[in-house]
Amino acid sequence: MNEIQRNIIISKSRLAKGTYEFWIDNELIAGNAKPGQFVIIRTSEKGERIPITIADSYGSAFRIVVKAVGKSTIELCMKNEKEQLFDVVGPLGKPSEINYYGKVIVIGGGVGIAAILPIAKALKNAGNVVTGILGAKTSSELILKSEFSFADKVVVCTDDGSEGIKGTVVDGMLKEFEMEIPNIIWAVGPAVMMKTTSKVASEYNVPIWVSLNAIMVDGTGMCGGCRVLLRKEEDGGIKEEIKYVCVDGPEFDGRYVDWDSFIRRLQQYKEEEKQALDKFLE
Ligand code: FAD
Ligand code: NAD
Ligand code: FES
Numbered sequence: 001m002n003e004i005q006r007n008i009i010i011s012k013s014r015l016a017k018g019t020y021e022f023w024i025d026n027e028l029i030a031g032n033a034k035p036g037q038f039v040i041i042r043t044s045e046k047g048e049r050i051p052i053t054i055a056d057s058y059g060s061a062f063r064i065v066v067k068a069v070g071k072s073t074i075e076l077c078m079k080n081e082k083e084q085l086f087d088v089v090g091p092l093g094k095p096s097e098i099n100y101y102g103k104v105i106v107i108g109g110g111v112g113i114a115a116i117l118p119i120a121k122a123l124k125n126a127g128n129v130v131t132g133i134l135g136a137k138t139s140s141e142l143i144l145k146s147e148f149s150f151a152d153k154v155v156v157c158t159d160d161g162s163e164g165i166k167g168t169v170v171d172g173m174l175k176e177f178e179m180e181i182p183n184i185i186w187a188v189g190p191a192v193m194m195k196t197t198s199k200v201a202s203e204y205n206v207p208i209w210v211s212l213n214a215i216m217v218d219g220t221g222m223c224g225g226c227r228v229l230l231r232k233e234e235d236g237g238i239k240e241e242i243k244y245v246c247v248d249g250p251e252f253d254g255r256y257v258d259w260d261s262f263i264r265r266l267q268q269y270k271e272e273e274k275q276a277l278d279k280f281l282e
Pocket of ligand 3: 215216217218219220221222223224225226227244245246247
């Protein structure tokens with residue numbers, strides 16, 4: 001009997017410097033994935049398990065977009081067509097709450113644009129008026145812009161002004177708010193970007209879903225590695241709650257995320273990450 005060969009890379013292409021798109025053959029993941037969900041990938045037997053968003057699926061394959069920032073993402077980006085990933089678990093996490101809301105703004109920063117794309121498409125299919133705000137450091141790092149042609153409006157922001165508005169996605173967001181306040185927002189990108197967009201949303205009292213890029217280990221809610229503190233005003237007091245990004249998220253209302261502790265936790269293994277990368281590059 002033939003053994004089913006899953007997790008073979010069907011295609012790979014470079015979207016920007018250090019950022020690659022892969023289509024991976026796995027009919028179980030492709031057939032069940034919903035917007036907002038992710039997979040955990042181990043590139044090799046001794047590899048670390050890294051969470052990556054499912055950016056699309058078609059037939060028996062699903063798509064991921066990966067930015068090489070450390071040992072494991074570099075190792076993944078070095079894989080080529082026809083090679084097999086050691087293991088892929090998913091789809092994981094709760095799907096995005098796709099409903100009719102009216103006017104929606106979706107914000108993607110850097111490689112976060114790939115994660116926001118399936119959510120934006122699903123929101124459009126649900127009848128919403130969708131504005132996409134896409135941010136990158138510079139024009140050559142702006143990915144997947146042409147795939148947002150379904151959106152009612154697309155606003156581009158680059159830090160250096162090489163395309164669109166000169167500034168971050170927050171500048172684009174504030175310009176849109178001058179015209180109309182949306183009913184809801186989704187934002188995916190670097191933690192500081194999600195923090196600042198959440199601050200603006202909070203000031204205008206607009207719900208904002210952010211997809212937290214926590215450090216994950218098991219992805220099953222057991223190890224506690226991905227925990228996040230939520231803080232909400234309730235009944236005249238402050239209610240604090242611990243949640244696990246892998247099973248309770250990855251999306252949370254950014255207005256209630258304790259951003260300082262979240263960002264601190266992201267930096268807790270910086271020295272070990274540097275050592276792992278240096279050893280890998282030797
Ligand atoms: P590490 O050794 O773990 O980290 C290397 C260093 O890079 C760290 O110090 C870190 O602070 C820093 N760093 C992190 N991000 C950046 C950056 N953008 N630029 C510069 N430095 C950075 N990543 C994707 O590329 N695509 C995705 O679709 C995606 N989806 C995710 C979905 C979820 C639910 C989560 C939790 C994370 C997601 N990430 C995604 C992030 C990805 O998991 C991490 O980048 C990866 O685990 C890093 O592993 P590493 O070993 O390569 O780097
Ligand atoms: P980047 O550093 O190139 O930044 C992209 C854009 O984000 C900038 O151009 C700017 O518009 C905005 N931004 C950055 N810093 C900002 C600040 N201080 N204030 C306001 N806006 C700011 O992005 P990158 O290197 O591609 O990193 C993308 C991040 O997205 C990674 O950290 C990755 O982990 C995360 N991510 C998360 C998920 C998820 O589902 N949780 C999915 C994909 C990517
Ligand atoms: Fe272990 Fe979420 S990754 S609890």
